[in-house]
Amino acid sequence: MNEEISFWILSAIAVLGALVAVRKRNLIHGVFALLVFFAGLSGLFLLLLAEFIAAVQVLVYIGAVGVLLLFAIMLTERVAGDDDRRMISRGWSWGLLAAAAVFVVLLLRPIQQLPSQDAAQPIKPSVEALGHKLINPYVVTLEVLALLLTAALIGAVTAAQGLSMPKEEDSPE
Amino acid sequence: MTLHHYLILAAVLFCVGLMGAFTRRNAIVVLFSVEIMLNAANLNFIAFWRYSDNPELLHGPMFTLFAIAVAAAEVAVGLALVIAVYRHFKTVDLESINTLRE
Numbered sequence: 001m002n003e004e005i006s007f008w009i010l011s012a013i014a015v016l017g018a019l020v021a022v023r024k025r026n027l028i029h030g031v032f033a034l035l036v037f038f039a040g041l042s043g044l045f046l047l048l049l050a051e052f053i054a055a056v057q058v059l060v061y062i063g064a065v066g067v068l069l070l071f072a073i074m075l076t077e078r079v080a081g082d083d084d085r086r087m088i089s090r091g092w093s094w095g096l097l098a099a100a101a102v103f104v105v106l107l108l109r110p111i112q113q114l115p116s117q118d119a120a121q122p123i124k125p126s127v128e129a130l131g132h133k134l135i136n137p138y139v140v141t142l143e144v145l146a147l148l149l150t151a152a153l154i155g156a157v158t159a160a161q162g163l164s165m166p167k168e169e170d171s172p173e
Numbered sequence: 174m175t176l177h178h179y180l181i182l183a184a185v186l187f188c189v190g191l192m193g194a195f196t197r198r199n200a201i202v203v204l205f206s207v208e209i210m211l212n213a214a215n216l217n218f219i220a221f222w223r224y225s226d227n228p229e230l231l232h233g234p235m236f237t238l239f240a241i242a243v244a245a246a247e248v249a250v251g252l253a254l255v256i257a258v259y260r261h262f263k264t265v266d267l268e269s270i271n272t273l274r275e
Binding site for chain 1: 174175176177178179180181182184185186187188189190191192193194195196197198199201202204205206208209212215216219220222223228229231233234235237238239241242243245246247248249250252253254255256257259265267268
C-alpha cells in the first residue's frame with residue numbers, strides 16, 4: 001500500500017518534471033525542472049531497491065550534469081530563453097506525431113504483450129555485491145570506461161576551447 | 174506494483190524526451206531531452222532487474238551504472254560541442270545552423 005502511494009507520487013514528480021523541462025521557455029527554469037525529474041527518478045530507483053544506483057543518480061545527474069548544464073546555458077544564449085517565434089521548430093507537429101506513434105506502436109503494444117508479473121521477491125542490499133562484480137567479471141569494462149571518461153574530458157576541453165578555424169585568407173570576391 | 178507500471182512510466186518518460194528532442198529548436202534543450210530518454214532507459218533496466226527471476230546476478234544495476242557513466246561523458250562532450258557551435262555561429266538555434274545544406 002505504502003509502496004503504491006510512493007510509486008504514484010514519485011512518477012507524478014518525474015513526469016511533471018520532464019514535461020516542464022521540455023516545455024519551459026526559460027532555460028534556467030528548465031534545468032531546475034530537469035533536476036526535479038532526476039530526483040523523482042532517483043526515488044523510483046530506491047523504490048526498486050537499487051540503492052546504489054539511486055545514490056549515483058543523485059551524485060552524477062543532480063550534482064554534476066545539472067551544474068554542467070547551467071554553465072553551458074550561461075555561456076551561450078540569453079538566459080531568459082528564446083522569444084515566442086523561435087522556441088518551437090518548424091516541423092513540430094510531425095515531431096509530436098512521431099513521438100505519439102513511437103509510444104503507441106513501439107512501446108505500449110509490446111509492454112501489453114508481456115506476461116503480467118507482480119510482487120517481486122524481496123532482495124538483499126546489493127552494494128557490496130556490486131563492488132565485487134565490478135572487480136571480478138567486469139574489471140575490463142571498468143577500465144575501458146575510465147579510458148572513455150578521460151578521452152571525453154580531453155575532448156570536451158579541446159572542443160570547448162574552440163579549434164581556431166584556419167583564417168580564410170582573402171576569400172575570392 | 175507490477176512490472177507493467179514501471180515499463181509504462183518509462184515509456185511515457187521516453188516519449189516526453191522524444192517530443193522535446195523533436196520539437197524544440199534550442200540545442201541545449203535537445204541535449205537534455207536526450208538525457209530524459211537515457212534515464213527512462215535506465216529505469217527500464219532497473220525495473221527488469223527487480224522483477225527478474227535471479228536478481229542476485231545484478232545485471233541490471235551493472236548495466237545502468239555503465240550507462241550512467243557513458244551518459245555523463247556524452248553530456249560533457251555534447252555541451253562542449255554546443256559551446257563550440259555557439260562560438261562559430263553565435264546561436265544555438267538548430268534551424269539556423271544549416272550551412273551543410275547550402
